[in-house]
């Protein structure tokens with residue numbers, strides 16, 4: 001069945017998020033790759049979200065960065081504000097509670113964050129760490145933070161790189177289709193702390209308000225034991241996406257929706273921490289090169305399914321979204 005036909009009959013009234021075993025993601029056997037791609041294709045067309053298990057990312061890398069993240073957020077506010085994202089040229093660094101607002105109808109996101117991008121681990125801090133997004137800004141007084149962050153980052157980026165060829169197969173394209181559109185992309189990682197909102201009365205100010213992600217896809221680690229993330233289905237029901245130990249959540253973002261003319265879903269989601277303690281999560285946003293055009297890929301536009309989005313570059317799109325989210 002063609003992509004457009006599959007999209008036309010897709011059921012997006014999902015009640016749960018599929019779990020996909022990606023242990024074979026680097027297997028070269030074409031039939032194994034096709035089977036995995038088909039499973040991912042269905043999840044992308046119907047849900048826009050899936051969990052991955054057997055992804056190969058060592059647990060200790062997560063634990064080490066999580067423990068550094070907890071130490072960072074436990075610093076006094078004035079220390080964190082020394083590296084506030086609003087004071088850096090590229091919005092890297094610390095974002096305070098309520099400083100961002102992902103939902104234009106919301107009153108600000110009730111989370112703190114630390115954002116960074118690629119940087120060689122052995123770099124002595126010279127010019128080479130400037131990529132298309134620019135330099136990172138690291139906290140001082142936490143000697144293990146940078147290394148733990150970058151080791152974890154590299155492992156998750158590698159999973160991201162192995163997903164692009166499978167997404168291409170899922171879209172009936174050559175496996176290398178996305179190579180030149182993504183070979184110079186700088187993925188952004190954020191570690192996040194959500195204070196408890198146990199007795200939430202005002203749904204106007206929640207951990208992260210209803211939004212879609214802006215890049216191609218997101219690889220999200222969530223702290224086990226605390227339900228917070230919810231995903232909106234086509235019936236406008238919020239479906240829980242609970243943390244499942246040993247998994248990551250993968251969700252598609254707007255860049256994939258634009259490339260596929262909406263066939264791959266960039267699904268609305270939000271997070272609310274209703275537990276009685278802080279909740280941590282760590283998304284990695286994997287985007288296209290900033291100069292890559294978000295024009296529809298073959299097989300996604302027809303007379304029945306006309307072009308839905310204006311064609312712009314990934315960089316133009318993300319910059320506009322950043323300006324909207326951090327405007328106040």
Ligand SMILES: O=C(O)CCC(=O)C(=O)O
Pocket residue numbers: 190192208213220222228229269270271281282283
């Ligand atoms: O913390 C979460 O579970 C979701 C975070 C998220 O949606 C985002 O940062 O875009």
Ligand SMILES: [Fe+2]
Pocket residue numbers: 211212213269
């Ligand atoms: Fe998100």
